[in-house]
Amino acid sequence: MTATMNFGTSSQPSPFAPPADDVRPDVPRVLVKTTPDDRLSFWGSLVGSGALVWLLYTQILPFSGRVGFVILWYGAFLAMYAGVTAMGNPATVVLDRLMGAIIRGGAYVVFGTLATAVVFTGAKGVEALSNLNFFTDDMAGVRPTDDLSMGGVVHAMVGSMIEIGIAVAVTLPLGIGAAVYMNEVGGPLARVVRTIVEAMTALPSIVAGLFIYTVLIVTLGVSRTGIAAAMAIAIMMLPIIARSADVVLRVMPGGLREASLALGATKWQTVRQVVLPTVRPGLATALILGIARGVGETSPVLLTSGASTYFNANPFNEPMNSLPLYVFAAVRSGEPLYIARGFGAAAVLMVLVLILFIITRILARQKVGRR
Amino acid sequence: MATVTESAPAAAAPPDTTDVPRGIDPGLAREDKVFFVAARTVGIVVLAIMGSIGVFLGYQSIPTLSRYGASFFTESQWQPENDVLGISAVLVGTFTVALVALVIAFPLALTSAIYISEYATSRVKRLLVSVIDLMAAVPSIIWGLWGFFLLQPKAIHAAHWLHTHVGWLPFFNVDTDPDSASWAQSRYAASAFIAGIAVSMMVLPMAAAVMIHVFGQAPIGEREAALGLGSTRWGMVRTVVLPFGRGGIIGGSMLSLGRALGETIAVVLIISPAFDIKFRPLEVGTNTVAALIAGRFGEATSSQLSALLTAGFVLFIITLIINTLAAMIVARSRSGAQE
């Protein structure tokens, strides 16, 4: 079995010499991952089940028009796909295709539903948004039944900004400071802090609102103002920001800290010049996600601030409206025009969250290669 | 060298007192001492703030519990004017809504997590992970609007269909006649079912994100072993990824359960408050602790406020227990052990 063996073209001493007569061009092949059977089974089942359900649909009472049709079609498609595959393939292939279809179906439902929510809000809000006064006026003196060319949400937008600004001013230093404490100083007390922080992320936002309502408004007699709402938002945001910052600091490679200390730097210098700059993108992401959460939560502000109609930039003595609160009051009013305004404000809220989110993505991407 | 003469047998050597750890003075620079003090102060402030919330809630529960005793947990009606207060109905409602939410969110989160983690190409995957994170950031009021205006008309028909075909199960029953020609649509509106669907959309991105993270940590060696044996993609997922990610699947679902219990605005917008202990989510009328607080805080006297705070405290404790269990399950799993 030894001497008679040949290795194909190994009589050529090296493959690096260009081939004498070019056998085939050395270009990558296009690999087709699916067999014709894969493709035909899929499309055949899709079309076939659709036709079948279409035929039967006139005989079965639809329970909800299009939705029912789609559900039945999907079920029939799965059955047909599995059946067709089973006719010529082993059970593993049948299961693989079936589960692939189910998994993809679930994912499409999720993303489709998200799309409907976004599109629905946008579509219903367009009516109000197309009036420029929507962004420049407040609702002072505007009746809910007034035409959409009157009134706007500038007071709610500004209110949201001010409230979230105050909340961030409070929670950002506290949250990051606590995270720095937990990670850079450590010790048994730090472990207690971490436990409490994690526990408080379970606090429902409505209970945070109720806490502020009881303490500030009822007990201390502070009236329902912007500052109370800001405090409620801050209470809700603080554990989230502290915990996210803690995670970000924890996953930072310890080797960087060690390198800095080995160079003779103090702990404070290490934190300020090595740790914080390294985790800055992660912290920014955590902060912005916390802001998005704070801006969008209605329950804290529901209890602590009033759905005022006039523009107010002073958080200390008078009620201050905010976007989610405006939406809430508007859609519950029952007046179609007011509801339309509510949707407009909801659309503004969504765009705001989307912008914050895109900023997060940009910041997170800057992490690579910019150091 | 002088010889050592030992006349007596060698005595036992005295204990070596020189080989013990020495105290080390860290020799902190002055700025570090300041830094440590400052950091510790911030930590203590945060601890104080958060701890005081918990303490306050607990403290406020004392008058309520001492007044109503165990009936606070068994009484279903909430009529402060008659001095009848109980959270049994709202607790049942809270769990019903959360259960519906979980039943819908769990399979959707699992399938989309498997899809993103195992079936999507890498460019699509990055996009979809961002989409999931964005979905988590969508304000709850948006889902409340979606649920009330867009979903409810369709969901009423779905509830009716369920009632007609599976209504013999008490869970799916509604006390109205489903077979009449003009069946009462309003009996299916404003139910825990519809609220549950809206809440499920809110909590499923959280569960999906945890699952995606955990699936991504399944060791590549085992994946290649399965594929190298000729396994299909689903075979590999079932044999390697899902068992590995079991902790994340359960933990993520429990986290979303915790969030579902506390969800307020979507529920408030959709349901019509009712204080019966019933396990019929398709039927009109239900209430949750969060919705109760949101609905009743305005007109509450101080004793009622204390009762609401007690209800809130109970909700907080339940959510805390679930979150803690979830964290433990994730940490104990194979993926948690790797972190």
Add this chain to the structure above:
Amino acid sequence: MTEAGLVSPPSFEITSPLSRMAPTTTVRALQVPQSSSISVREIDREAPYDRAAHHGAGQLEARDVSAWFGSNKVLERVNLTMPANAVTALIGPSGCGKSTFLRVLNRMHELVPSAQLAGEVMLDNQDIYAPGTRITETRKRIGMVFQKPNPFPTMSLADNVTAGLKLNGIKVAKGDREALIERSLTRAGLWKEVKDRLKEPGGALSGGQQQRLCIARSLAIEPEVLLMDEPCSALDPTSTRRVEETIMEIKQQVTVVIVTHNMQQAARVSQKCAFFLAEMGTPGGIVEAGDTAQIFNDPRDPRTNDYVNGRFG
């Protein structure tokens, strides 16, 4: 299209439990015509995969195989025939594409999203990359043992051995199952050590035992070729020796292609050898290939001579 002078696979019966069973799965034969016009009827025809005809080792042949990761070319026109019932060793210094070439042979290379390849890989004269071939079927016929042992930790030892059967949907009767497990573990040289421990989890063994378990797992599905990617590099010398003994025993039934850094190992176990090299910055390729004895004692290329005499690598 066969090369002149190749030894045809020896014709002897493998009495494996698998061939005694009636196949409960119908697998389409890989007789896919090279033309692109494949009729639907040909595909849907039920042709039970005739294991009896394919038992025993298969011959692998690589023709003009080039490989890329993105735009980075890592293999340049590799031509190699790996004959049946023999052990072919791929030797060469690190980073010259041996492992990449191995992974091309059982279609694991394309798992990397940016991976591309050119050329053909013929298993028994059929291109495994031809459109219409099932990847899972190819990988069943060409098995792989990896550098780092990767038993499934949540499964018992017994379940690990039969994992390949389960993943391929091959049903085994209960009595046959235990015989199959014993046989696979015996072929891998592990049976005596673990026969009382079959219910223990797969991760509870030493490194060498884990690797032999992985070998047993691959053998249980009766592949025609077994690819081994530096299987002993993470093992101690005793385990290495056991694995080498296993390789030399199984070559009667399975063609083995082994990538190894260890020249002495290559000299010990292989009949054929291919020396891979990548000059600075250029894609890797085969410098010289031939009988092991000839490569080691009388290499034709000076670079081969330098390598086998330890002057570099």
